[in-house]
Amino acid sequence: FLNTVIRNLAGVPSIVYGLLGLAAFVVLLPQWTGGGLGGRTVVAGGLTLAILVLPIVIITAAEALRAVPTTIREAAFGVGATRWEVVRSHVLPYAAPGILTGTILSLARALGETAPLVLAAAVLGNFSQLGADPNGPYTALPVIIFNWARQPSADFREVTAAAIIVLLVVLLVVNATAIILRNRYDRRW
Known part of the structure; x- marks a missing residue:
């Protein structure tokens, strides 16, 4: 049952x-997400993306975890390893x-999301100053x-093209990092 719910x-x-982020973090829990913006902060956006x-x-x-061959588990149990030792080692x-x-590919998906951030907390329209304060206003790069x-x-067309290239490069770097790390740490048995 739980597996079906998570897949859905x-x-x-x-x-x-x-x-959901708007209802949970902005409306119901503004004291936890902080700020003088009624809960519409970086914290609310981050929790929504999480x-x-x-x-x-x-x-x-x-x-x-399912892809781990049962022979590896059985071999470890066969030499007397405890359940925890089998899992850990x-x-x-x-x-x-x-x-x-x-995890890294999920991060790449979160980098490209705008709709949850706009609903949960991002500043829309023209803005003059955005800081790095987690309880302050922010916006998403796709909105900019x-x-x-x-x-x-x-001038704005040139800056727009540059921002699009920056977003694409960041996404490509994150995806390439995922591939490189997977190939580097992939164990052959």
Whole structure:
């Protein structure tokens, strides 16, 4: 039952997670997310994105653990290892590349999400100053790109193109990192 629920949560559109973040972190728990913005802060956005990627991380971790051959477990039990020793010394090292890859790819998905951030906390429209204060206002890079693309000035078109390239490069670097780490730590038995 729980596996079915988690798989269904992984397929929920990101806008629904944004509504959940708005209801949970902005409306119901503004004292925890802080700030004088009624809870619409970086903390609320971060928690919303964490809930968004959590089902994906759980699914990839479970698949990586299931991919460990039973012969490895049986061999470890056969030499007298306890259940904890089998998990710590044999199962987790074998599954670690898959878990790491799933986590990094989930991070890549979170980098490209805008809808949950806009609903949960991001500043829209024109803004003059955004700081690094976790209890202060913020916005998402895709929102900035959209606002710049609507400006009539040629300078904004150039800046928009540069911002798009930055976003693409960051996503490519994150995905390449996932592939490199998976290949580097992949164990052959």
